[in-house]
Amino acid sequence: MNFTRWSARLPGVPRRAAARTATGPSPAPHTDSPAVADAAPAGTASARADSPAPGGSAGADGGSVPAARADTDRDAGAGGEPGAGRPAAPGVDELQIRRLLDHLPALVALVHGPDHRIAYLNEAYRNAFGARPLGEPARDALPELESLGLLPLLDQVLRSSRPRTVKSRKAPDGRSYTLTCTPLDALAGSPHSGVLIFAADVTDHAEAAERLRAGERAQRETAVTLQRSLLPQELEEPDDLRIAATYHPGGTETAVGGDWYDVITLGGGRTALVIGDVMGRGVRAAAVMGQLRTAVRAYARLDLPPHEVLQLLDGLAAEIDPQQIATCVYAVHDPNEGRLVYASAGHLPILVRDENGEVHRAEEPTGPPLGTGGWMHASASVPLGPGSTAVLYTDGLIERRDQDIDEGVAALERALAGASGSPQVVCDRLVRTAGVTADHDDDVAVLVLQHPARVGRARELFRNAALELLGGVEAAPRARAFASGVLTSWRFPAELHDLGVLAASELVANSLQHGTPPMRLRLRRTDRRLIVEVTDGNDHLPRRRQAEPADETGRGIAIVATIASGWGARRTPDGGKSVWCEFRLPD
Numbered sequence: 001m002n003f004t005r006w007s008a009r010l011p012g013v014p015r016r017a018a019a020r021t022a023t024g025p026s027p028a029p030h031t032d033s034p035a036v037a038d039a040a041p042a043g044t045a046s047a048r049a050d051s052p053a054p055g056g057s058a059g060a061d062g063g064s065v066p067a068a069r070a071d072t073d074r075d076a077g078a079g080g081e082p083g084a085g086r087p088a089a090p091g092v093d094e095l096q097i098r099r100l101l102d103h104l105p106a107l108v109a110l111v112h113g114p115d116h117r118i119a120y121l122n123e124a125y126r127n128a129f130g131a132r133p134l135g136e137p138a139r140d141a142l143p144e145l146e147s148l149g150l151l152p153l154l155d156q157v158l159r160s161s162r163p164r165t166v167k168s169r170k171a172p173d174g175r176s177y178t179l180t181c182t183p184l185d186a187l188a189g190s191p192h193s194g195v196l197i198f199a200a201d202v203t204d205h206a207e208a209a210e211r212l213r214a215g216e217r218a219q220r221e222t223a224v225t226l227q228r229s230l231l232p233q234e235l236e237e238p239d240d241l242r243i244a245a246t247y248h249p250g251g252t253e254t255a256v257g258g259d260w261y262d263v264i265t266l267g268g269g270r271t272a273l274v275i276g277d278v279m280g281r282g283v284r285a286a287a288v289m290g291q292l293r294t295a296v297r298a299y300a301r302l303d304l305p306p307h308e309v310l311q312l313l314d315g316l317a318a319e320i321d322p323q324q325i326a327t328c329v330y331a332v333h334d335p336n337e338g339r340l341v342y343a344s345a346g347h348l349p350i351l352v353r354d355e356n357g358e359v360h361r362a363e364e365p366t367g368p369p370l371g372t373g374g375w376m377h378a379s380a381s382v383p384l385g386p387g388s389t390a391v392l393y394t395d396g397l398i399e400r401r402d403q404d405i406d407e408g409v410a411a412l413e414r415a416l417a418g419a420s421g422s423p424q425v426v427c428d429r430l431v432r433t434a435g436v437t438a439d440h441d442d443d444v445a446v447l448v449l450q451h452p453a454r455v456g457r458a459r460e461l462f463r464n465a466a467l468e469l470l471g472g473v474e475a476a477p478r479a480r481a482f483a484s485g486v487l488t489s490w491r492f493p494a495e496l497h498d499l500g501v502l503a504a505s506e507l508v509a510n511s512l513q514h515g516t517p518p519m520r521l522r523l524r525r526t527d528r529r530l531i532v533e534v535t536d537g538n539d540h541l542p543r544r545r546q547a548e549p550a551d552e553t554g555r556g557i558a559i560v561a562t563i564a565s566g567w568g569a570r571r572t573p574d575g576g577k578s579v580w581c582e583f584r585l586p587d
Contacts, residue, residue, distance in 0.1 A: 210369055238263070257396075262293055348398070396443050
């Protein structure tokens with residue numbers, strides 16, 4: 001079957017046989033405009049003329065066939081076979097635009113003039129918002145446009161003569177529309193220009209998008225909850241430091257990050273501070289972060305130097321996930337030394353503002369990130385005396401895509417130089433100065449610590465006293481007398497006085513028996529506790545053991561552990577050791 005013999009026809013138009021000459025006329029030039037103009041209306045007989053029209057061919061009854069019909073018939077009868085032709089479909093110019101607009105499912109309105117008077121509303125618009133009187137200003141007759149915020153847009157379209165589109169606006173009928181306002185030339189019967197308003201119903205898309213956003217918000221809340229649960233819920237409060245910390249999750253993704261911080265009291269007045277950042281995002285990074293944070297707390301209990309803690313973390317990070325690396329700073333503050341001893345694994349430098357307001361950058365030494373392996377980390381120190389403030393932070397605070405990271409560190413130095421007040425105030429100011437907002441594209445963790453300069457009564461609550469243990473066995477009674485005199489001058493209760501003297505005696509006796517010179521007894525009080533510490537030159541750490549009834553020695557550490565609220569031992573950087581115990585003061 002030759003399908004070219006069949007062509008589409010409008011309803012009501014009868015089929016007519018194509019008039020062809022016996023010899024087959026030569027092709028006539030095809031012209032769209034005359035064909036559309038001469039095409040007969042649907043349902044009427046074809047127009048006839050006394051003579052063939054230009055570009056047409058003679059019909060069987062002596063009439064003429066328009067060029068468009070001749071072309072159509074010729075196409076239908078290709079191959080020399082007779083075929084049935086149809087008239088060409090009417091062009092757009094012949095369609096009734098109002099009837100077309102009335103049948104559109106989208107909402108269409110036409111307004112004109114500076115006050116946007118109604119010229120036309122299609123059927124869909126009337127069904128959605130009701131019939132409105134023509135000629136009335138849109139502000140009065142079309143309140144839905146005002147609720148959609150469309151009236152200022154209409155003014156803008158008239159002024160600029162450029163179309164504007166607003167997406168997914170919710171109308172008073174509860175449905176959402178995307179509206180396009182197109183400027184028109186002066187309308188018939190009006191000297192003013194107009195605006196055609198075309199509103200497509202996008203309610204289904206808007207509801208789906210809102211469900212998606214709600215799901216993303218729920219996922220983000222879950223992610224943030226997971227991240228915060230892996231961070232310390234409450235910071236430990238050392239006696240000599242005032243500390244504040246903040247964490248801001250990245251706002252552009254629902255994936256959690258790997259930033260973390262921690263504060264660990266080591267006993268004996270010493271405090272460990274740590275901040276780190278696992279590269280990448282997602283639950284995988286958060287899981288690595290949680291394991292590293294737990295490991296740091298475990299290694300901190302061993303009271304190791306900072307570089308040894310990082311050395312252990314480096315091997316652990318490679319075992320946890322070889323694909324993940326992390327940066328970290330581990331620092332220890334000792335109030336007796338007035339310094340912050342630290343080690344860094346690829347992390348940003350600690351910033352310290354001294355009591356004079358000058359900011360120092362603790363840069364060296366810095367090793368590679370955790371998980372890379374094959375590196376021996378080293379420790380360094382920076383002064384942190386009374387009146388000083390130190391800041392530990394992650395790269396989200398200073399790193400920006402349009403500037404070098406050194407510029408970010410320098411900007412943070414300037415912000416720290418001008419920041420004053422409590423640690424929380426300093427922390428908030430640094431975050432605010434860095435421009436961190438709710439939609440910041442990276443996680444931010446900041447840890448601020450201050451060693452306050454105490455005066456007056458507060459200063460009286462923090463005392464130190466030390467005695468060099470010289471000589472042989474006579475050092476023990478001298479140490480007991482020294483401890484008794486100091487504790488009496490500090491006006492401790494009798495029971496706490498006796499316990500402190502007993503602890504000092506046992507620790508000194510242990511050091512005299514198992515240690516080597518130089519030896520020192522140090523007593524220290526804070527507003528919360530009494531600390532007794534003995535140092536010597538032997539790095540062998542004592543341990544608590546159960547002495548047999550017949551044993552004459554081996555009970556000293558057991559006695560100290562029983563009467564004190566806590567005790568411990570650590571190796572010192574000079575190759576010796578320190579053994580300490582502490583007693584909580586009554587409120």
